[in-house]
Amino acid sequence: MNKYKYFLVVIFLMMWHVAFCQKKNNAARNQQPPVDLKAGIKMFAKSYGDSIVLRWGPTADWAWSTLNVTGYTIERIDLSEANNPRKEIITPQPLKPMTLEQMKAKFGPNNKYAAIAAQCLYGKNFSTNLRKGQPGQVDKANVWNSRFAYSLQVADYDGNVAKAQGLGFTDRNVKRNGLYIYKIYPAQKPTQGKIDTANILVENDGSGTTRSKPAMTEAIARDRVAELHWNRFQAEQYSGYFIERSDDGIHFKVLNEVPYFSSRPDSSMIQNDTTKRKIFELLQLQQVFVDSLPANYKKYSYRIQGINAYAEMSNYSDTLSAMGTDLTPPAAPIVSNPKYINGRKIQLKWKKPLLEKDFKGYIVTRAHLVNGPYTALHQGFLDPKSTDFTDTAAFPHGQNYYVVLAVDTAGNSAPSIPAMGLVPDHTPPAIPTGLKGFIDKKGLVHLSWKPNTEEDLKGYKVYFANSNAHVYSQITIAPDTDTTFTDSITLKTLTKTIWYKIVAVDENNNHSGYSQPVELKKPDIVPPVPPLALKVYVDTSGVQIDWIQSSSEDAVSYIVFRKENKSDWTPVMRVKHDPTKQTFHFTDHNLTAFHEYQYCAETIDDDSLHSGKSTSISAEVKTVPDLPALNTLRVNYNTKTKQAQLTWSFSTNGDYFYVIYKAADNDPLSRYQSVSKGLTQFADNIDPQKTRQVRYAIQVLFKDKRGRTKVSEPVSVKTTAQ
Numbered sequence: 001m002n003k004y005k006y007f008l009v010v011i012f013l014m015m016w017h018v019a020f021c022q023k024k025n026n027a028a029r030n031q032q033p034p035v036d037l038k039a040g041i042k043m044f045a046k047s048y049g050d051s052i053v054l055r056w057g058p059t060a061d062w063a064w065s066t067l068n069v070t071g072y073t074i075e076r077i078d079l080s081e082a083n084n085p086r087k088e089i090i091t092p093q094p095l096k097p098m099t100l101e102q103m104k105a106k107f108g109p110n111n112k113y114a115a116i117a118a119q120c121l122y123g124k125n126f127s128t129n130l131r132k133g134q135p136g137q138v139d140k141a142n143v144w145n146s147r148f149a150y151s152l153q154v155a156d157y158d159g160n161v162a163k164a165q166g167l168g169f170t171d172r173n174v175k176r177n178g179l180y181i182y183k184i185y186p187a188q189k190p191t192q193g194k195i196d197t198a199n200i201l202v203e204n205d206g207s208g209t210t211r212s213k214p215a216m217t218e219a220i221a222r223d224r225v226a227e228l229h230w231n232r233f234q235a236e237q238y239s240g241y242f243i244e245r246s247d248d249g250i251h252f253k254v255l256n257e258v259p260y261f262s263s264r265p266d267s268s269m270i271q272n273d274t275t276k277r278k279i280f281e282l283l284q285l286q287q288v289f290v291d292s293l294p295a296n297y298k299k300y301s302y303r304i305q306g307i308n309a310y311a312e313m314s315n316y317s318d319t320l321s322a323m324g325t326d327l328t329p330p331a332a333p334i335v336s337n338p339k340y341i342n343g344r345k346i347q348l349k350w351k352k353p354l355l356e357k358d359f360k361g362y363i364v365t366r367a368h369l370v371n372g373p374y375t376a377l378h379q380g381f382l383d384p385k386s387t388d389f390t391d392t393a394a395f396p397h398g399q400n401y402y403v404v405l406a407v408d409t410a411g412n413s414a415p416s417i418p419a420m421g422l423v424p425d426h427t428p429p430a431i432p433t434g435l436k437g438f439i440d441k442k443g444l445v446h447l448s449w450k451p452n453t454e455e456d457l458k459g460y461k462v463y464f465a466n467s468n469a470h471v472y473s474q475i476t477i478a479p480d481t482d483t484t485f486t487d488s489i490t491l492k493t494l495t496k497t498i499w500y501k502i503v504a505v506d507e508n509n510n511h512s513g514y515s516q517p518v519e520l521k522k523p524d525i526v527p528p529v530p531p532l533a534l535k536v537y538v539d540t541s542g543v544q545i546d547w548i549q550s551s552s553e554d555a556v557s558y559i560v561f562r563k564e565n566k567s568d569w570t571p572v573m574r575v576k577h578d579p580t581k582q583t584f585h586f587t588d589h590n591l592t593a594f595h596e597y598q599y600c601a602e603t604i605d606d607d608s609l610h611s612g613k614s615t616s617i618s619a620e621v622k623t624v625p626d627l628p629a630l631n632t633l634r635v636n637y638n639t640k641t642k643q644a645q646l647t648w649s650f651s652t653n654g655d656y657f658y659v660i661y662k663a664a665d666n667d668p669l670s671r672y673q674s675v676s677k678g679l680t681q682f683a684d685n686i687d688p689q690k691t692r693q694v695r696y697a698i699q700v701l702f703k704d705k706r707g708r709t710k711v712s713e714p715v716s717v718k719t720t721a722q
Helices: 002-013 061-070 100-107 112-122 133-157 159-164 274-285
Strands: 041-047 052-058 072-078 086-089 168-171 179-186 198-203 216-222 225-231 240-246 286-292 299-307 320-323 346-351 359-367 388-391 399-408 413-415 419-422 436-439 444-448 457-465 484-488 497-506 518-521 532-539 542-548 555-564 570-576 583-588 596-605 617-620 634-638 643-647 656-664 670-675 681-685 693-702 715-718
Touching: 041 179, 041 198, 052 061, 052 133, 052 179, 052 198, 061 133, 061 179, 100 112, 100 159, 112 133, 112 159, 133 159, 159 168, 216 299, 216 320, 225 299, 240 286, 274 286, 346 399, 346 419, 359 388, 388 399, 436 518, 444 497, 457 484, 532 617, 542 555, 542 596, 542 617, 555 583, 570 583, 583 596, 634 693, 634 715, 643 693, 670 681
Parallel strands: none
Antiparallel strands: 041 052, 052 168, 072 086, 072 179, 179 198, 216 225, 225 286, 240 299, 299 320, 346 388, 359 399, 399 413, 399 419, 436 444, 444 484, 457 497, 497 518, 532 542, 542 583, 555 570, 555 596, 596 617, 634 643, 643 681, 656 670, 656 693, 693 715
């Protein structure tokens, strides 16, 4: 077995060719498979007229391990005679892999595929990098899976190796154009797990003698590299390919010792990476082979040859040609800081430590912006030994960015890092004019102004203040070239206007003076404060209310509302706001006695916004206006009886009575005596010694809702007393 150890190198070279066959398992393969595991056998066949070749392989590594012990049984059903099918087992002894000694004797030490198969079946040092513990069990499982994959792969590359592993059989006991069914299954029932039987129907028409050829898609040439593409889905399914190259189109040389096959890519490679996505999409459909070319600018021809699962070589594909080109640019120059000389002159200097053999010269370019576009400043190429250049027409305003290109004879170029030069500029731009704007109901401020005409204008800065007397604050983060600006403000503030100014800035950060400010009135969305009832007076003439005026500065008028019981509010008076006063007065005469009324008021501002209604107040007139006074009262004094005789006349329906008022000398009138309805006279005793003069008045009081009359004018009477 020592002679086979060097073939381990070949095994590892093949790992990426057979990745598509590998399936990771998490159970160590030194244990028997669980009973619930299932696998099958995949079988295919090819007819040659005089024989039929069968090839097969298990679908899982544990099944491969089991079948290597139990062996395979092949059963054939001959359907050549439709009415007389014949079934027989054509492998009296189970097909099993050869022993290691048998393989050594049959193949010798130089058959690399046999060496790999022997290592997969019987090798003890297939991998020496196993971890310990539970991770080691996983490593063992992966190693066993690799043995399984490699054994299937080399079986495709050598028919005798396939038969030596128990994975191939040639049936020569067949008739041409005969029809056969082949079945293959485990020679013994597995103790654990289940392995399904494989079936295939074959017509022995000799079609297997036909050879197809693969077709290449394209050959892409790069710098000392050729990339070959061909479709994964060919007319015949191939297990691998041999790639050949020729430098004269006649004599070809094989580039790979073992069959080449690139597996399909893992879909995880395309996550969040558009570049990998393009590679993934290519490898999904195409086989890709990259060859290093011995030289550029030389034509090379390529052809490929496929090998199928029967270890048969296809015909050669048509040839494709590729010629590498020099795509390697020269080393980039290192530019020092540009130096301003005078006027519009700026001098550049650079270094290029390495002058390649194919180096052609320099091109000096300039741009206004660091990202370009850059324009060449001279015709042709500067001498390869040049180290400086003077720009005599530099931009007078703003930055001058310079990039020096190093160019080789193949046209490859390498740019230097951009270097910036400035022509000094201390002249500020003109003050912007025409600033105007408005504020919409959403609080968006729309500003616009006339554009400046300076070539080096960088943009404008916008400033604001709540008062022209305040310090203006900058809104914009950096200069903006637009001549319009939209600002967002809150409208729920105490200030009614906002002020804006703008400043122009050039590329050298010279600032103009402030523009003329513009004052913009904010749309009023805040309703005014309602008035507040201060005092309420109720008398026979009606209801009087004093209201404290609104505290809102923009109040212009008030509306007083009245309602009775459950009726709606009705406006009864509109009053103009007087900023010189604190209150306004309201009187309501048009009332019905003994009815309850409610009153409230609203404020209206100069934007016609209405406040909410004020807190309502209630009032009720519980009396009626006094009726006209009696003017029939007469008074006489009888000196004999020392009595004042009062008479009057009054007649009306209803229930009422009289009240006599009296005042002696200069005393005020006061209620003195009540007199019933039916009487029209009254006698009052007066001592002339004590009272010289008496005044009387009369009033009628009704016992219903008519109320009362006014008190009559006093009537005076003198006594005889001196």
